[in-house]
Amino acid sequence: MIFALLLALNAPCSDYSTTAEISECMVRHVKIKDLEVELQRQQSLAEIDLLGLPAAQQAALKDALQKSQTKWLSYRDAQCEFVAISYENGSGRGIAVASCLVDLNDARIEQLRKFSKEL
Template identity: 30%
Template sequence: MIKKICLFLLCLYPFHVAADPSLECSDAGSQVEIGACVSEAAQRVEAAMGIAQEIAMASAQELDEVTGRAVAVPAMNTAQEAWAAYRDAQCNAVGASFGGGSGTGIAIQSCKIELGRARITELMSMAQ
């Protein structure tokens, strides 16, 4: 069942190889349009991450049930909270490096997309 869900997730979530999500939106035109494109991409990554979290958590619950220990689920929760705190701090640092310039929001969203994509990969590897 989990493998079917994983395949479904891969269909919903396009894995891009571009170095910077804002480059994926570079044909959008103006900075406002690029910002909107990056924002939409960030929403898609958040949705995919939610699905990946559900899959990884189901796997952790199954492991806890099989082993009779309540270890994997709390560890998953702790890891996700720590990851979210890291993502926010890191992306705020990236944004700060723009000195308040007009590209700050795009840079922050791009950072969140990149880190979110990496987290999805990590979560999916836990579900195997």
């Protein structure tokens, strides 16, 4: 059941066979993706510095990005909590939540990269 869930979710830890191994792998993968989101956010902030904008405009843009990030994190956590609740106490709950976090982190990384490219 867990392996089928991983395949359906296109999860990165499908090489593992036990629930414990898969869970450990997914926890590591979520941490990596959290770090990637943070690094991309920092990169976007650094790129704002390079635009040569007036100080007030630069500050407003950075503040807007920070607010966006805070609200996005709230959305991400709420969405993945929704996924958790839909699994009740099933054995695939933790893996489904981790997969949700990875997927939404990937989407945010892409959003931030797109933002940076459009600057």
